[in-house]
Amino acid sequence: xxxxxxxxxxxxxxxxxxxxxxxxxxxxxxxxxxxxxxxxxxxxxxxxxxxxxxxxxxxxxxxxxxxxxxxxxxxxxxxxxxxxxxxxxxxxxxxxxxxxxxxxxxxxxxxxxxxxxxxxxxxxxxxxxxxxxxxxxxxxxxxxxxxxxxxxxxxxxxxxxxxxxxxxxxxxxxxxxxxxxxxxxxxxxxxxxxxxxxxxxxx
Numbered sequence: 001x002x003x004x005x006x007x008x009x010x011x012x013x014x015x016x017x018x019x020x021x022x023x024x025x026x027x028x029x030x031x032x033x034x035x036x037x038x039x040x041x042x043x044x045x046x047x048x049x050x051x052x053x054x055x056x057x058x059x060x061x062x063x064x065x066x067x068x069x070x071x072x073x074x075x076x077x078x079x080x081x082x083x084x085x086x087x088x089x090x091x092x093x094x095x096x097x098x099x100x101x102x103x104x105x106x107x108x109x110x111x112x113x114x115x116x117x118x119x120x121x122x123x124x125x126x127x128x129x130x131x132x133x134x135x136x137x138x139x140x141x142x143x144x145x146x147x148x149x150x151x152x153x154x155x156x157x158x159x160x161x162x163x164x165x166x167x168x169x170x171x172x173x174x175x176x177x178x179x180x181x182x183x184x185x186x187x188x189x190x191x192x193x194x195x196x197x198x199x200x201x202x203x
Contacts, residue, residue: 017057017191051200054192061191062091063108068131073201084194085185092183095120096130098140102170102177103159104152119148134179141176149175 045053059069076087091097096105096112099120105111112130114120120127121141122134134140142152152175164170167183 048200051196054194054196055200058091058190058192058194058197061108062094062097063112070201073197077198077201084198087197088185088188088190088194089182090133092188093134093179094130095122095127095132095134095140098134098168098177098179101165101168102140103156103162103164104140104142104175104177105155106158110155114142114148114151119143119145119151136179136181138179139176140179141174 055069059066062069064072072090073083073087076090077083079086092101096108096115099105099111099114100108104120105114115130115132116128118126118128119142121143122132122138124139124141126143142148156172156175164177165183165187167179167181167187169178169180171177
């Protein structure tokens with residue numbers, strides 16, 4: 001299961017964005033980590049460095065390593081349409097992200113763990129591949145069984161204040177949700193300029 005397991009606050013401070021969710025570290029120290037972090041804002045970045053930073057932010061947000069992220073980009077570039085928007089849609093439709101968006105897990109990392117440990121079903125069948133691409137009409141649910149159900153209920157209590165996006169429908173009673181359609185860019189509300197990522201990989 002390839003994923004980033006290093007310090008999260010340090011990454012968020014490096015990019016000045018709460019990549020992994022709300023971070024008190026950013027509130028306390030709103031500058032890059034390291035001895036000269038407070039002065040690093042004065043340094044002018046090249047176009048390449050800016051584009052690379054956008055790619056890294058998106059990669060960290062969805063908890064992916066470089067090789068897997070590149071595969072997603074290559075698949076997005078083969079499909080008909082705007083490559084950057086398709087890439088965002090593919091990332092949002094990953095099974096671990098859908099579980100997180102439905103409030104069935106408190107974070108993407110937790111959602112990935114739920115999936116890889118076999119606690120999640122798609123249309124009633126267990127799927128333990130976090131990168132599985134959810135499709136329109138599919139029902140995502142916590143597996144029947146005491147442990148999975150308890151985790152789902154606990155997660156819904158933690159995430160009850162989070163709004164489920166319109167492209168998904170949540171059924172709290174059944175600890176499940178349905179993919180209504182592909183999300184639009186506005187619904188994804190990315191923390192990056194995805195066009196810079198497309199240009200970076202097109203060099």
